[in-house]
Amino acid sequence: MSGRDDLAEDISQFEHVRRKHVGRYVSGAVIAALAAWVVMAFAHGGIEWAFVGRYLTVHSIVAGLGNTVLMTALAMLLGVSIGVTVAIMRLSANPVINWAAAAYVWFFRGTPVLLQLLLWFNLALVFPTLGIPGLVELPTVEVMTPFLAALLGLGINQGAYTSEVVRAGLLSVDKGQYEAAKAIGMPRLQALRRIILPQAMRVIVPPIGNELIGMVKLTSLASVIQFPEIVYSAENIYYANNRVIELLIVAGIWYVVVVTVLSALQARIERYFARGAGVSDAITRTGN
Amino acid sequence: MNPIVKSVGLRKSYGAFEALKGIDLEIERGEVLCIVGPSGSGKSTFLRCINQLEAVDGGALWVNGELVGYRRTGHKLFELSEREIARQRLATGMVFQRFNLFPHKTALDNVIEGPVQVLKLERKKAELEAHELLARVGLSDKCGAYPIALSGGQQQRVAIARALAMKPALMLFDEPTSALDPELVGEVLSVMRDLARTGMTMIVVTHELGFAREVANRVLFMDQGLVVESGSPEQVLGRPTQARTRDFISAVLS
Ligand SMILES: Nc1ncnc2c1ncn2[C@@H]1O[C@H](COP(=O)(O)OP(=O)(O)O)[C@@H](O)[C@H]1O
């Protein structure tokens, strides 16, 4: 409009007026209205909120929560251990090892985890006894408790997904790093552990954090094989008192709490593994 | 004394392409050899064969008195295990064009990584030596810095210190200044010049003909996987006998 005036006039002392973010106000209003509507609907619906508060901390719910958290941690630990091992196997020069790792990923990614849980839990139908021939032999029904079946089902399935994440991470590290590690005399596995894996973590941690959060909720599937995690506990209570929605809300609240804590933790872990990479700052600080 | 590197008819192929077509060469202890030649002539490949980042396909190579990659028993050559190859590599230190510092470790941790993890040196002792080495390359004040916070020249000097920390018998430099901004080349060459003065055996692939003329005992001109010409810097760089050498030198100097 006044381009020529600007050039003629000294405008360096003028006040700067920021853009009005109209979009932010409009979207804010729309979302606030929607939220209010949802809150109203729940407040007026047939939910006994007093019940929710009372059952939030009853013993069997808290014990179920403990089992959910424990199973999440153990299954994830198993999944990550398997995942790292299988990822390294897939990058091995040995074709047999390579093939075995690929077959594992193929099978466990190819079938639903619910089906795998049921298979582990019903292993007795295939193998009535488990053990080392001639040394120990135990009836499978006693060994394959809901706990063990849930751990194996969730952990081994997770390992198949995690191995792909880890493999992508290992491949993301510059080949020069591997050569530099070799040049100072490191054998392959030491180079992987000391040099490649720590750098791959920057790429690996965000999706693993995501999968950890997924695992918190995936453990609820173990309720179908009678593992007493939080959904199973909630179900047991509402079978007796018919407060179905209230108890599902109780379980839901606890899931949200756990996931919120984990999300906060994830941010700190990501920052740790990004050290020396100089990328996270550049990406997260472009907040305008 | 026997040569520190002896290469007889050394061949290396990538698929059908022959990158080294028979290299015959002896390098004495204490010698500084500069290798020059056009891009793609096989200079890097030759260095990478010496420290076994590449396996050779034909001929034989001895480094520091050992046959590289094989053990001779009678009239058979048995391929070495990965651990034995890692051990053989300890005879050589390598400095890369792109530095290849470990980005998740500070300058000091880059230098002590090998001594602590591979040589199993006590950490305190390794740190002491690393401080000395970093002082030697002029980086006493950068011990705690991550590579990303260092300039290219500083990174390359850390990389030299990291290689020296393993106390190699032979240092290999693959175009150590080619990835640097022009004003940073000098600081790296100066560290290498000092290193040559200490009597370190060095093989340097470089396009810095001034450095070669001043520091090298011998200059080797390679082209298309072969040694075309070799001799004193004055002879190869000043009075080359081969047309290919002449062309290359005038191309670099222009
Ligand atoms: N990993 C590889 N795969 C295929 N060809 C390669 C590989 N490395 C090098 N070469 C080829 O070998 C030749 C020699 O390469 P190199 O030793 O890197 O040359 P220089 O270092 O003299 O520039 C080049 O033609 C290059 O394209």
Ligand SMILES: [Mg+2]
């Ligand atoms: Mg090269």
